[in-house]
Amino acid sequence: MRKKLNTVLVIDAGGRGSALVDAYAKSKKVKKILAVPGNDMMGFNSKKPVKIYPNLKTTSIEDIVEICKVEKVDLVDVAQDNAIAAGLVDKLVALNIPVVGPSKAAGQIEWDKAWARNFGEKYGLPQPKFKVCKSVAEGEKFLKSQSIDNAWFVKAAGLAEGKGALPAKNNLEALVRIKELEKFGEAGQVYVLEEWLQNDDGSNGEEFSLFILSDGKSYQILGSAQDHKRVNDFDEGENTGGMGASTPPLLVNVSLLSQVKKDIVQKTIAGLFKENRSYKGVLYLGGIIIKHKGRTVPYVIEFNARWGDPEVEVMLPGLRNDLFEVSMAIVEGKLAKLKLKINKKSRVVVAGASKGYPDNYADVKGKQIFGLHLAKKIPGVKIYGAGVKFKDKKYYVNGGRLFYIVGEGRNVIEARHKAYSAMSLISIEGNNLHFRTDIGWRDVERLNSKF
Secondary structure, three states: OOOOOEEEEEEEOOHHHHHHHHHHHOOOOEEEEEEEEOOOOOOOOOOOOEEEOOOOOOOOHHHHHHHHHHOOOOEEEEOOHHHHHOOHHHHHHHOOOOEEOOOOOOOHHHHOHHHHHHHHHHOOOOOOOEEEEOOHHHHHHHHHOOOOOOOEEEEEOOOOOOOOEEEEOOHHHHHHHHHHHHHHHHHHOOEEEEEOOEOOOOOEOEEEEEEEEEEOOOEEEEEEEEEOOEEEHHHEEEEOOOOEEEEOOOOOOHHHHHHHHHHHHHHHHHHHHHOOOOOEEEEEEEEEEEEEOOEEEEEEEEEEOOOOOOHHHHHHHHEOOOHHHHHHHHHOOOHHHOOOOEOOOEEEEEEEEEOOOOOOOHHHOOOEEEOHHHHHOOOOEEEEEOOEEEEOOEEEEOOOEEEEEEEEEOOHHHHHHHHHHHHOOOEEOOOOEEOOOOOOHHHHHHHHHOO
């Protein structure tokens, strides 16, 4: 009897969704892939058919349900935060449609940062000191009551496309940042004032990302990465949601990973279960390492209730398991029986963005992008699309973060060389391409120091 070939629906529009499409396309059990809304480069790496729905939103729940019925979808991978917050997973579960992603209640750990901090406090997670505020006046009163001039992060409690964390170097700057939250609309009406965690010597800690797969009863760590959130080199400029990432970060050694599991991951999964919010899907931990009184302490910066972007672009290419089988193990509660296999290569991803991103890049929209197919030919390089329009066999700018170049090598130096060699072949009409030139720099320094 011939084995059934499956149809998979990915809910995402950007590079994260493109990486998922690419990974599902490798599966011998998958015949066809759909994406809502998808983007014009979803099929850039795939020989299998990829159908996109550019006129829909990730929150178009009834339309997505109809697609599942018409296309006879066998699995839905909900990779986008707004869709989880809107209750898409709950709707699909109610209709017995297999889905990877947490319920709206479990996903509150991302879509409500105020709730997440209170949850962390209740279950003893290592996290910054914080204050939840529901008005500008409440935050101003709190800051003016402080006897010490502290550094802060002012964070919109709601979803803000990864751009809702505003740094403030002192109390006065925090007062200004509070008023900037209005640009996030409803997402910024409730906000969190968090202490800016620093090492004992006053330097900044080092961040890391962890992917946790959970079927509600058990969990497995898929791996770790290091994101580069700021728009400019050496972490200068505005938060963007991610300008690049590298894996595996040398920071996350066996000892640290054991500590993170014990102090954060186990407590989080158990706490959600106790709160009757059993977590089924991918849980992303954004953490930071702080050196305090001679100890190295991991803290929680944030949780995402889905695959992280751009970390997924460097993590998934290293997965040797069939992603469809991994996803079904999550859906069916059989994750404990699965042995994850990850290759030992290093990968670096660099985001190509419109000049002016994340602020004003309106003048760049519609300009032609050159060199994508040429860059793709470099061995060890993958390209994942995001804000790109494909028309008349040409590629055009259609957003802020446009595409992601992934280089793979024996170590971070080789991987980075491949990624930037590919990026050097790409340009945007009018010299309008922006990218960071330092992705993976911390591990490059670590590696060079050994020689």
